[in-house]
Amino acid sequence: MSDTFNLDVWINEARREPFRFEVSGRTFALTPAGELDKSILKSVNVSAPSPEDIESLLTAGLGDQWARFDELPLPLAALGELFRQWQNHEGAPVGESPASADS
Template identity: 65%
Template sequence: MGNAFDLDVWVKEARKEPFRFTLAGLVFTMPAAGELDKAILKAVNVDNPSATDIETLLKHGLGDQWKQFDDVPAPLAALGELFRQWQKHEGTPLGESSASADS
């Protein structure tokens, strides 16, 4: 068996800087969107996320910080913008890649 592609090495080399943002003077940190575990694909439609999907993605991204984030009032439009900025930080919106059919 020849050389196997080492996905573990690729994951380590592809790591991006965490995404940081503030709300009500608090600093929150999330991994780059593309670093969420693949299990999230069973819970959301990443190609066309609904408001519930966006909330689920943010919950997964914020992890232990979710409760603190959720306790701070914020307009719905702010959540949409937060999601867009998180995607922008990744460089490729969720559901799209350089290998996608409509590229």
């Protein structure tokens, strides 16, 4: 038995379902936030995201779908709600994980 923690196994087992949503008759899928590359942490404040941070996170989450999504006219409030629903889908706000039982 190995005492080495295998992060690759954890990553594969922790995969979540994408957050799917529809707008203007088009369907999109946001990558689970926990699967975004850690490099995003250098450019956004995940604990108190600004509107620019939210846009950066949505851009990263949508990946190659961003261009199609970005061409749609949407009110700012809709982006905020999309971000909240994505967080709800994750089960915890982006950047936070549930506390452990001994916290």
